[in-house]
Amino acid sequence: MIGKTIDQLAVGDKAEFAKTISESDIYLYAGITGDFNPAHVNEAYAQKTFFKARIAHGMLTAGLISAAMANQLPGPGAIYLRQELDFRAPVFIGDTITARAEVIEIIKDRNRVRLRIWCTNQDGTVVVDGEALVSPPKTLSEAH
16 A cells, blocks of 8 residues: 555645553553653652643654554655654643644655644644654655
8 A cells, every 4th residue: 555645645635643542552652762751650750740640752642643644644655754843732641632734835846745743632732733744655656
C-alpha cells in the first residue's frame, strides 16, 4: 500500500487519529525512550507539581500526529522531515487525544508538503500545535 503522492494532494486535505491515553501507554513510552521523569511515572511526585497529577510525555502526544500522517496524509511511504511543536496544555491519563494534520502548502518541485499539525483533548482544548514538513511517497515508477 502506498500513500498519496504529491499529485494526489491538495491544500486543505485533512486527516485525524484519536486515542485515549492509558497508564500503560505512559509506562511503555517511558520504557522505550528511557524518559522516566517522575512527572510521568510517579504519582506521589506528580501530585506536588503544578498539574497535581501525572501527565503524558509531550512527545507521546506528538507521536499521535505521526500516526495520522503515516496512515492517512500523505500515508504509507511518506517521510517525516521536520516538525515544530508548541505544547500548550497537559495530557492526563484517560484523556482522549485527537491528532490532526492539514495540508497548508505543496512544494511540488521538491516533493514536499507543509502541514499544520495539532492535537486536542476530549474538551476541544488544543494541547499541541505546530507544523510539519513531509516528503510524500513517489509512485512506484518514480521510486526506481
